[in-house]
Amino acid sequence: MKLYQSIGPNPRVVLMYLAESGVRVERQFVDIMAAENRQPEFCAKSPLGHTPLLELDDGGCIAESIAICEYFDETAAGHALLGATAEERARTRMFVRIVDQLVVVPMTAGFRGAEGLPMFQSRMLCLPDAAADLKRLAADGLVKVDNMIGAGPWALGARFSLADVLLYSFVEFGAMVGQPLDPALTHLAAWRDRVAARSSATASANPQQGIGESA
Structure with missing residues (x-):
């Protein structure tokens, strides 16, 4: 998996979640000030050009910070920040x-x-x-x-x-x-x-x- 991150509050949500949960993932920085998130290669993964973006091992992608955190919480962190019940x-x-x-x-x-x-x-x-x-x-x-x-x-x-x-x-x-x-x-x-x-x-x-x- 690879996490595409950038400046901004939504990417920070995921970074803070990772720091809290201890989940580790490969990361790549996207320069949104230079409109890297608006380039065809990135938009092929994230049609709206949103960061953060999680690219899964099978090539599928998950955008939106809360969805990414919930994915990690359910698959890797044992409900660390969502809840045990x-x-x-x-x-x-x-x-x-x-x-x-x-x-x-x-x-x-x-x-x-x-x-x-x-x-x-x-x-x-x-x-x-x-x-x-x-x-x-x-x-x-x-x-x-x-x-x-x-x-x-x-x-x-x-x-x-x-x-x-x-x-x-x-x-x-x-x-x-x-x-x-x-x-x-x-x-x-x-x-x-x-x-x-x-x-x-x-x-x-x-x-x-x-x-x-x-x-």
Whole structure:
């Protein structure tokens, strides 16, 4: 297998998952700033040009960060971050879905319509007129997530999960693209500090780390 990774919050989700679970896989860096992910060779593997991308031994490919993490969790990691039982896995997927819909989607769309517009406007539909409102949606989503996390320590209480990995990757991304965490969200601020102290947070910060690593 080979993991194609790049800069960005979605590739970081997979890198942080790998650091947490201990799963090892060969990696290749894709320079999205140079549009390597838009070249025919890569698009033959990932029709939408998305990174990260996992190429399986039989040549089949899996795109989308959560799908890749779930594949590893089910095949190589013994449900390390999804959960040991059907109920735990359902709760993890529930929180992942909430974060994706309330935070990830509006945050990234708001970024593409504002700070990221020069990079993305020739590649996909962007909504500059809606960027401010999309950012407001993401901020409102973080308020809801703050209430859900409460005293934590993690998104699902005592169990660190894929939901924490996804949320942390995008909270950190937001801080870099003009959508910082509101300090009034004290539950999330404390949670963010706890996640940042984990070795996986450091290990996933450099997308070129681990290139050439073998399974």
